[in-house]
Amino acid sequence: MLKNFWLQQTWGNGLKLNPNQLLPEAWSSGTNQKFQVTCDCGRVFSPIFKNLTSKSTKSCGKCSYKPIAYWLQQTWGDLRLFSSDKLPTELSPSSGQNLDFICVCGNHTMPKMVDVTLGRTASCGHCNNKTKEQWLQLKWGKYSLVADQRLPAIFNLMSDREFRFQCECGCIKNLRGSWVCSGNAKSCGQCDWKLKTWWLSQKWGSLRLNPNQLLPEKWGGGCNSKFLFLCDCGRTTNSCFAGVVRGQAASCGKCAWRTKTYWLLQKWGLVRVDPDQPLPDEWGVSRVVHFLCDCGKRFKSNLFNVIDGRTNSCGCAKAGKSKFSPAHEIYDFVKPFAPDAIFSYWFKTRDEKRIEYDIYIPSKKVAVEYHGLHWHTENKVGKRDSEKLAVACERSDRLIQIYGDEWKTKREIIKAQLQELLAPLPKTRIKPMFKAYIQTPTEAHQFLDQNHYLGAASGCLTIVAKHRETVVGVWVFMKREQGTVLWHRACWNHGYKAWNPHEKALNMAEPMLKEMGFKRIVTFSDNRFHTGNLYEKLGFEFEKKLKPNYSYTNGTIRKSKYALRVKAGDSEMASAAAKGWYRVWDSGKRRYSSLI
Numbered sequence: 001m002l003k004n005f006w007l008q009q010t011w012g013n014g015l016k017l018n019p020n021q022l023l024p025e026a027w028s029s030g031t032n033q034k035f036q037v038t039c040d041c042g043r044v045f046s047p048i049f050k051n052l053t054s055k056s057t058k059s060c061g062k063c064s065y066k067p068i069a070y071w072l073q074q075t076w077g078d079l080r081l082f083s084s085d086k087l088p089t090e091l092s093p094s095s096g097q098n099l100d101f102i103c104v105c106g107n108h109t110m111p112k113m114v115d116v117t118l119g120r121t122a123s124c125g126h127c128n129n130k131t132k133e134q135w136l137q138l139k140w141g142k143y144s145l146v147a148d149q150r151l152p153a154i155f156n157l158m159s160d161r162e163f164r165f166q167c168e169c170g171c172i173k174n175l176r177g178s179w180v181c182s183g184n185a186k187s188c189g190q191c192d193w194k195l196k197t198w199w200l201s202q203k204w205g206s207l208r209l210n211p212n213q214l215l216p217e218k219w220g221g222g223c224n225s226k227f228l229f230l231c232d233c234g235r236t237t238n239s240c241f242a243g244v245v246r247g248q249a250a251s252c253g254k255c256a257w258r259t260k261t262y263w264l265l266q267k268w269g270l271v272r273v274d275p276d277q278p279l280p281d282e283w284g285v286s287r288v289v290h291f292l293c294d295c296g297k298r299f300k301s302n303l304f305n306v307i308d309g310r311t312n313s314c315g316c317a318k319a320g321k322s323k324f325s326p327a328h329e330i331y332d333f334v335k336p337f338a339p340d341a342i343f344s345y346w347f348k349t350r351d352e353k354r355i356e357y358d359i360y361i362p363s364k365k366v367a368v369e370y371h372g373l374h375w376h377t378e379n380k381v382g383k384r385d386s387e388k389l390a391v392a393c394e395r396s397d398r399l400i401q402i403y404g405d406e407w408k409t410k411r412e413i414i415k416a417q418l419q420e421l422l423a424p425l426p427k428t429r430i431k432p433m434f435k436a437y438i439q440t441p442t443e444a445h446q447f448l449d450q451n452h453y454l455g456a457a458s459g460c461l462t463i464v465a466k467h468r469e470t471v472v473g474v475w476v477f478m479k480r481e482q483g484t485v486l487w488h489r490a491c492w493n494h495g496y497k498a499w500n501p502h503e504k505a506l507n508m509a510e511p512m513l514k515e516m517g518f519k520r521i522v523t524f525s526d527n528r529f530h531t532g533n534l535y536e537k538l539g540f541e542f543e544k545k546l547k548p549n550y551s552y553t554n555g556t557i558r559k560s561k562y563a564l565r566v567k568a569g570d571s572e573m574a575s576a577a578a579k580g581w582y583r584v585w586d587s588g589k590r591r592y593s594s595l596i
Contacts, residue, residue, distance in 0.1 A: 001026060001027070001028070001029070002025065002026050003023050003024065003025055003026065003027075006023075006027070007019055007023075011052040011053065011055065011057075011058070012052070012055065012057065012058025012059055013039065013040050013058055013059040013063065014039070014040035015037050015038070015039055015040075015052060015057070015058070015059065015060075016037065016038050017035055017036070017037060017038075018035070018036035018037060018038050018044055020036075021035065021036045023035065027049070029049070029050065029053040030050045030053070031049050031050060032048055032049070032050060033048070033049050034046040034047065034048055034049070035047075035049055037052065037060075039059055039060035039062075039063065040059070040063065041059075041060060041062070041063040043060045043062055043063075045060045045061075062090070062092070064092050064093055064094065065090040065091060065092045066090065066091065067089065067090055068081075068087050068088065068089055068090065068091055071091050076116045076117065076119070076121075076122060077119070077121075077122025077123055078103050078104040078105070078122060078123040078124070078127065079101040079102070079103055079109070079111075079116055079121070079122065079123065079124070080101065080102060081099060081100070081101060081102075082099075082100040082101060082102045082108065084100060086100075087099070091113065092113070093113065093114065093117035094113075094114045094117070095112070095113040095114060096112050096113070096114055097112065097113050098110045098111065098112055099111075099112075099113050101116060101124075103123055103124035103126075103127060104123075104127070105123075105124065105126065105127040105129075107124040107126050107127070107129075108124070109121075109124040109125065109126075126156065128156045128157070128158050129154050129155060129156050130154070130155075130156075130157070131153060131154055132151045132152065132153055132154070132155070135151070135155075135157050140165075140180045140181060140183065140185075140186065141183070141185070141186025141187055142167050142168040142169070142186060142187040142188075142191065143165040143166070143167055143175075143180055143185065143186065143187065143188075144165065144166055145157075145163060145164070145165060145166075146163075146164040146165065146166050146172060149163065149164045151163075156177075157177040157180075157181055158177055158178050158181045158182075159176075159177050159178055160176050160177075160178055161176070161177055162174045162175060162176055162177070163175065163176075163177050163180075165180055165185075167187050167188035167190075167191060168187070168191065169187075169188060169190065169191045171188035171190055171191075173188055189220070189222075190220060191220075192220050192221055192222075193218050193219055193220040194218065194219075194220070194221075195217065195218055196215050196216065196217055196218065196219075199215075199219070200215075204244050204245060204247070204249075204250065205247070205249075205250025205251055206231050206232040206233070206250060206251040206252070206255065207229040207230070207231055207232075207237070207239070207244055207249065207250065207251060207252070208229065208230055209227060209228070209229060209230070210227070210228040210229060210230045210236060212228075213227065213228045215227070219241075221241075221242065221245040222242050222245075223241045223242055224240055224241070224242050225240070225241055226238050226239060226240055226241070227239070227241050229244060229252070231251055231252035231254075231255060232251070232255070233251070233252065233254065233255040233257075235252040235254055235255075236252070237249075237252040237253070237254075253284075254282075254284060256284050256285055257282045257283055257284045258282060258283075259281060259282045260279050260280065260281055260282065260283075263279075263283070263303075268306045268307060268309070268312060269306075269309070269311075269312025269313055270293050270294040270295070270312060270313040270314075270316070270324055271291040271292065271293050271294075271306060271311070271312065271313060271314070272291065272292055273289055273290075273291060273292075274289070274290040274291055274292045274298055277289065277290045283303075284303075285303045285304040285307055286302065286303070286304055287302075287303050288300060288301065288302050288303070289301075289303060291306065291314070293313050293314035293316060293324075294313075294324065295313070295314060295316045295324060297314040297315075297316070298314075299314045299315075309408055310556065325370075326370050326372065326404065326407055327343075327358040327359065327370035328343065329407075330358070330359060330368055330370055330402065330407070330418075331343045331358070331359045333415060333418065334359065334361070334368070334418055334422060337419070337422060337423035338361045338363075338364065338422045338423065340361060340362055340363050341359055341360070341361045342357075342359070342360045342361075342362070343358070343359055344356060344357075344358065345357040345358075345359070345360035345367070347395075349391055349394070350394070355388065355391055357369065357397075357399075358370050360397075361422060364398075364421075364422055365395075365396060365397050365398060366397065366398045366399075366400065366421065366422065367392055367397050367398070367399045367400070368399075368400045368401075368402065368418070369385070369388065369399060369400070369401045369402065370402055370404070370407065371385060371401055371402065371403050371404060371584075372404045373403060373404045373405060373553040373554075373555050373556065373557075373558065373584060374404075374553075374555040376403075376584055377553060377555075377582040377583060377584050378550070378582060378583040378584065378585060379582055385401060385548075385585060385586070385587055386527075386548040386585060386586070386587040386588055389401070389527055389587040389588075398421075398531065399528075399587075400417075400418070400421070400528070400529060401528040401529075401586075401587060402414055402528075403558065403584075405553075405556070405557050405558055406453055410453050410455075413450070413451060413452065413453050414453060416451075416494055417453070417529065419494075420494045424494070425494070425495070427494070427495060427496055427497035428495065428496050428497065429496075429497050429498075430467040430472065430496050430497070430498050431498065431499075432465040432466055432467050432472050432473065432496075432498050432501065433465070433466050433467075434463055434464070434465050434504060434505060434508050435463070435464050435466070436461060436462070436463055436464075436508060436509070436512060437461070437462045437463075437464065438460065438461065438462075439458075439462075440457070440458040440459060440462040440476060441462065441464065443464070443471050444456075444462050444464050444471065444474045444476070445458075446471075447464075447471040447474050447491070447493075448474055448476075448489060448491055451491050451492075451493060452489060452491040453529070454489070457476050457478070457488050457489045458476065458478070459476040459477045459478035459479070459486075459488055459489075460477060460478060460479050460485070460516065461476075461477040461485075461509055461512055461513060461516070462474065462475070462476050462477070463475040463505040463508055463509055465492075465498075465501055465504075465505065467496060471493075472492065472493045472496045472498075472501075473491065473492045473493065473498075473501050473505065474489060474491050475487070475489065475490050475491075475502070475505040475506070475509065476488045476489040477509055477513060477521070479518075480522060483517065483518060483519045483520060484518065484519070484520045484521075484522055485513055485516075485518040485520070485521055485522075486521075486522055486523065487521055487522070487523035488523075490502055490505075490523075490534070502534060502538060503538055506538055510596050513596055514596045518596060519595065519596055520593060520594070520595055520596060521540075521593065521594045521595075521596060522543075522591060522592070522593045523535055523540065523591075523592050523593075524546070524589040524590065524591055524592070525589060525590040525592065526586070526589055527586075527587040527588050527589060527590065528586060528587050532590045532592060535592040536592070538594075539594060540592035540593060540594045541592060541593055541594065542590065542591075542592055543591045543592060543593055544590075544591055545588060545589075545590055545591075546588050546589045546590070546591055547588055548585045548586050548587055548588045549561075549585070549586055549588070549589075550583040550584060550585045550586070551583070551584060551586075552564055552576050552581040552582065552583060552584070553581065553582060553584045554580050554581050554582075558584065559581065561583075564576045564579075564581060
């Protein structure tokens with residue numbers, strides 16, 4: 001081919017013949033002549049021409065070469081080139097030359113250039129080398145190197161070589177240096193080991209070690225061996241020692257177990273254990289057994305559900321007209337001292353609407369309603385309970401409304417209130433002593449829990465009345481807002497009679513409340529139980545009727561609406577319903593106030 005043809009050709013990585021050279025007028029592609037060729041990187045070299053055309057030569061071979069000044073500015077991991085007169089003027093990153101590199105730790109190393117640039121070598125490999133004295137001053141957890149062993153003057157402890165380490169407790173072990181330095185071993189594991197006598201003196205919950213067993217002389221709290229433990233109930237259990245120490249087992253698990261004779265003597269509501277069934281000598285509350293109901297039916301249930309009150313009949317004791325219903329229990333209680341009491345009393349309102357009272361005592365014009373929590377939620381009856389109160393007021397009837405959980409847990413208190421309202425028992429005349437407390441005392445809490453249907457409460461001032469050493473009355477005042485105090489509880493034991501105890505408690509409290517900066521007392525009368533006459537007699541002024549308020553129930557217990565609050569923008573009702581809680585409405589309150 002002619003010279004002009006060859007000058008227009010390119011090979012490999014942009015290789016071209018250099019026109020500034022003496023060339024023949026024509027030659028073939030297989031010639032062995034050498035010609036000057038210019039590479040893409042700008043270098044000029046002279047390859048054999050046939051190697052270009054056959055693609056054996058594609059570049060000058062030095063395209064990646066950079067001047068040594070460039071390489072001296074680079075770093076790879078902890079390494080950089082050490083400047084010396086022995087370095088070439090140009091260098092390739094894939095060079096197999098062993099060059100002098102300096103590490104950040106100050107050590108020199110001679111790896112191949114290609115190993116450094118490819119990341120195979122990133123340090124001198126001796127960065128963790130320290131002198132023997134430096135290693136002996138260091139500590140890892142509770143471990144330190146034992147000085148009395150053969151150690152090099154300079155070495156790397158973070159290796160797989162074993163060294164002797166001493167724990168703070170004095171124990172010496174042979175361990176790999178890398179295992180200790182990486183934190184995998186921080187102590188000998190025997191630092192908390194105690195003697196057998198020490199462990200035998202300890203107690204965890206209701207458990208303690210049984211001394212009548214073979215025990216090691218010394219062991220630690222993390223020991224996974226099983227030992228025999230004695231429970232406070234007298235039983236023996238075989239448990240993992242570490243589990244007991246960590247609190248995973250605090251008893252034998254059978255403390256609540258009772259003998260068959262004991263269970264057969266018990267009765268819960270209308271049910272008792274059926275004796276005509278195979279029964280073990282003793283069992284716990286989780287056992288499922290057959291029960292006999294007072295109505296004669298036999299059914300099967302978990303013992304815990306019966307004891308907890310979730311199951312108190314075979315199903316016959318439902319809210320309604322059944323003689324086994326809670327409403328009928330209340331009727332059975334009031335009937336002896338209110339002979340004219342009527343169960344399931346129906347009447348018509350002025351607009352001819354039929355209304356029912358669970359219990360009605362005509363001579364006292366008192367009605368009693370039992371509100372089963374499941375059937376009196378908003379999605380069942382809405383606010384019908386407060387509407388029934390309005391009807392009772394039109395008829396001049398006093399309506400007492402009792403929630404299911406109150407009858408279950410505060411039964412004696414409810415009975416005492418009904419007794420006092422319908423047929424007061426003879427009382428012991430006393431002259432109590434009154435005392436004021438800034439912090440509500442424990443005895444006041446206990447008295448309220450035993451005598452008030454709402455239970456205990458605390459406040460900024462508590463008046464306690466005592467007959468000898470017995471608490472007979474408690475009055476609690478709680479700060480409501482700036483300058484206003486709430487009369488939170490007023491409770492008197494109906495077994496005693498005294499001259500105006502509520503008035504005396506109020507007269508004692510008012511000067512003290514005034515000194516505290518309060519100017520006004522407010523209080524509320526619950527329409528389900530009270531009329532507010534007490535506050536009117538004490539000179540309080542009626543302010544207004546408050547609309548019915550709600551709490552939440554799951555059908556068994558009630559919770560305050562504040563216990564199920566949600567963040568702004570979320571639906572409180574939807575959130576509560578998703579958890580199985582529904583609103584139940586009361587009958588409102590009456591608010592009274594008095595200036596101090």
